[in-house]
Amino acid sequence: MDMQQSQESQESIVESLDEDHLQMLVQHAYDTDTVRAMEQPLLEQGEPLMRHAAAAVATNVLQLLESFDLDEHARITVLAGAGDNGGDGLFAGALLAKRGFPVTAIAVGRTLHDDAYRTFIESGGHIWVLDAANTIPGCPSEFSAGEAGERFEQAMEFASNSHIIIDAMTGIGAQGALRGIAGSVAQTLGALLDELRAHDSNDDMQRPYVVAVDTPSGIGVNDGSLPGPYIPADMTLMFGAMKPCAILPPACSACGEIWLVDFGFDLESHDPAGSIVGMDLAAAAIRQVMPTDAKYSRGVTGLITGSQQYPGAAVLSTTAAAHTNIGMVRYMGPTRAQDLVLHALPEAVIGKGHVQSWVVGSGVPVRTAEEEADLQQQSIEALLAHYALSEDGSNEEAYAMPAIVVDAGALDLLPDHVPSHVVLTPHMGELTRLLTRLGVDVDEDTVRNQPLQYARMAAKMTGATVLLKGSLTIVVQGGQFADDQVFVAGRAPAQLATAGAGDVLAGMLGAILAQNADLVQPSVPSGDESDHDDEAQVAQAIAEIAGAAAYLHGLAAALASKAKQRGWHRAHLFGIDDLDEEHFPIGRPIVASDVVKKIAAAIGKLQNN
Numbered sequence: 001m002d003m004q005q006s007q008e009s010q011e012s013i014v015e016s017l018d019e020d021h022l023q024m025l026v027q028h029a030y031d032t033d034t035v036r037a038m039e040q041p042l043l044e045q046g047e048p049l050m051r052h053a054a055a056a057v058a059t060n061v062l063q064l065l066e067s068f069d070l071d072e073h074a075r076i077t078v079l080a081g082a083g084d085n086g087g088d089g090l091f092a093g094a095l096l097a098k099r100g101f102p103v104t105a106i107a108v109g110r111t112l113h114d115d116a117y118r119t120f121i122e123s124g125g126h127i128w129v130l131d132a133a134n135t136i137p138g139c140p141s142e143f144s145a146g147e148a149g150e151r152f153e154q155a156m157e158f159a160s161n162s163h164i165i166i167d168a169m170t171g172i173g174a175q176g177a178l179r180g181i182a183g184s185v186a187q188t189l190g191a192l193l194d195e196l197r198a199h200d201s202n203d204d205m206q207r208p209y210v211v212a213v214d215t216p217s218g219i220g221v222n223d224g225s226l227p228g229p230y231i232p233a234d235m236t237l238m239f240g241a242m243k244p245c246a247i248l249p250p251a252c253s254a255c256g257e258i259w260l261v262d263f264g265f266d267l268e269s270h271d272p273a274g275s276i277v278g279m280d281l282a283a284a285a286i287r288q289v290m291p292t293d294a295k296y297s298r299g300v301t302g303l304i305t306g307s308q309q310y311p312g313a314a315v316l317s318t319t320a321a322a323h324t325n326i327g328m329v330r331y332m333g334p335t336r337a338q339d340l341v342l343h344a345l346p347e348a349v350i351g352k353g354h355v356q357s358w359v360v361g362s363g364v365p366v367r368t369a370e371e372e373a374d375l376q377q378q379s380i381e382a383l384l385a386h387y388a389l390s391e392d393g394s395n396e397e398a399y400a401m402p403a404i405v406v407d408a409g410a411l412d413l414l415p416d417h418v419p420s421h422v423v424l425t426p427h428m429g430e431l432t433r434l435l436t437r438l439g440v441d442v443d444e445d446t447v448r449n450q451p452l453q454y455a456r457m458a459a460k461m462t463g464a465t466v467l468l469k470g471s472l473t474i475v476v477q478g479g480q481f482a483d484d485q486v487f488v489a490g491r492a493p494a495q496l497a498t499a500g501a502g503d504v505l506a507g508m509l510g511a512i513l514a515q516n517a518d519l520v521q522p523s524v525p526s527g528d529e530s531d532h533d534d535e536a537q538v539a540q541a542i543a544e545i546a547g548a549a550a551y552l553h554g555l556a557a558a559l560a561s562k563a564k565q566r567g568w569h570r571a572h573l574f575g576i577d578d579l580d581e582e583h584f585p586i587g588r589p590i591v592a593s594d595v596v597k598k599i600a601a602a603i604g605k606l607q608n609n
């Protein structure tokens with residue numbers, strides 16, 4: 001099958017699929033076991049998936065070369081591993097070599113995919129081996145350590161001077177950090193590419209343009225981590241479905257633009273490992289107001305936020321909650337903060353009363369071991385004590401409490417075990433602090449490199465739902481019976497990284513929980529297995545609502561800053577979308593209060609879409 005045939009058959013796959021399938025394709029990510037399970041029936045039917053994959057890579061590379069005005073003198077390097085990922089890369093290289101481009105494959109392992117290697121050589125490709133113990137037919141081997149070193153250096157020099165690097169060292173078969181020669185290649189080239197990238201946008205191809213095959217080599221495919229050296233890509237062609245690394249920080253940044261090559265996988269029958277929160281999910285979390293509604297039926301949120309030191313957080317969290325489609329807010333805090341809240345929001349009711357959700361801790365300082373808890377901290381601690389579960393999960397009162405958002409200073413006051421309708425909203429530093437308090441030996445850089453793993457650890461240890469804030473916000477489910485599906489909100493523009501943005505999010509989340517009070521109330525576990533599904537459902541609803549709040553927060557910020565740029569941009573569909581370069585204006589600077597002013601408009605946009 002040549003490139004054109006493969007492309008036509010690819011296009012016919014795409015055409016036969018409906019909108020729902022395409023929507024699932026760009027919204028959900030599947031772990032590597034699930035991807036292998038989905039590809040199996042197609043391989044059994046004889047679908048030449050590897051040829052489709054290679055044709056897609058070659059097609060995009062040709063378009064790139066054309067857009068950069070590069071003729072047949074363009075130098076193309078394939079970094080080829082020993083597995084099927086290397087096979088994809090070699091077949092793609094063969095297609096390009098057939099078109100007359102000089103293509104060199106650097107073999108990082110001891111073998112190469114047989115068929116792909118043969119086709120590559122027959123098409124005029126060149127091979128450069130690095131491993132003296134290789135058994136690749138017709139290639140030099142058993143060379144000295146000195147020669148191996150020279151070969152490595154020359155290969156790196158060659159690769160860094162090529163126009164296109166096709167990274168096909170590892171894909172979904174990667175296990176842990178890259179080791180051996182692949183590790184050294186990633187170390188040398190990855191560092192060089194990062195440095196060149198820092199100085200150059202590459203509009204003029206002054207550095208190699210890196211096209212990753214299926215996944216960038218060296219990243220954590222299933223958890224989005226960066227466990228060691230990796231090859232940062234400008235573009236990743238991902239086959240069949242998104243893998244979690246496409247949506248999870250920090251690895252998703254190493255993917256560059258993602259191009260999804262649809263293989264017609266049966267996505268509907270498989271559970272995603274992660275999902276991007278889109279407009280639909282966010283809209284579903286906003287309760288429609290009814291003609292019969294009164295303020296109480298729309299939901300009331302109680303806030304114990306702000307402090308003598310940070311009274312502004314009281315204003316931001318309270319105004320944000322009040323603007324997020326509920327009936328009323330109650331505020332509790334120091335007199336100075338009360339006055340400021342009333343000044344900004346005359347509608348606020350000061351003092352205790354019945355609520356459908358709580359927000360605690362935003363703008364409340366963390367408590368040092370030597371300090372006495374101040375009044376605000378004492379009230380939060382007393383409230384949180386009602387959510388405490390003993391090790392065996394008993395304490396029925398905790399399940400009957402309204403959902404609660406535990407932010408900033410209140411994270412220090414969290415009981416050891418709580419139900420899933422306790423939602424923690426830490427940033428990376430606060431998550432590190434929380435885990436340290438729980439006895440985990442970890443620093444912030446490690447959390448930043450493996451955010452999913454540590455957010456999950458906090459959820460597993462405490463039982464709470466965890467919303468980890470960042471340019472991409474990760475939500476992991478709480479409770480004992482929840483599945484591992486993670487939700488990622490990437491709607492926010494970079495302009496949202498500003499003081500008080502977290503206080504606004506906490507208020508908005510509290511309000512969205514209040515208007516969905518019936519959906520987010522876990523029932524007391526009966527010990528009966530049939531109830532586990534119900535509890536899992538509630539845990540998922542809570543996580544979705546938390547993701548929705550992050551989405552709405554990002555959308556309001558985008559409206560305020562007039563930014564088109566986001567933390568995560570939708571993957572492109574190969575054969576459907578154009579390769580034309582898109583520009584995402586970064587918008588204008590904003591402060592957190594600007595976000596509050598745009599919440600209503602953001603809700604309107606969701607509801608009218």
Ligand SMILES: NC(=O)C1=CN([C@@H]2O[C@H](COP(=O)(O)OP(=O)(O)OC[C@H]3O[C@@H](n4cnc5c(N)ncnc54)[C@H](OP(=O)(O)O)[C@@H]3O)[C@@H](O)[C@H]2O)[C@H](O)CC1
Nearest residue numbers: 039049050082083084085171172173174175177178179214
């Ligand atoms: N999913 C699909 O529908 C299709 C996938 N295709 C492509 O196939 C790869 C998966 O191929 P697979 O052979 O299973 O695995 P990889 O090629 O990704 O990786 C295996 C090789 O990588 C070496 N490896 C693994 N981990 C490391 C590491 N930490 N450091 C160094 N080297 C590593 C491994 O070496 P071993 O010594 O462990 O054997 C293998 O050599 C998929 O990603 C797609 O690109 C199909 O072509 C299309 C359909």
Ligand SMILES: [K+]
Nearest residue numbers: 167170213215
């Ligand atoms: K790769």
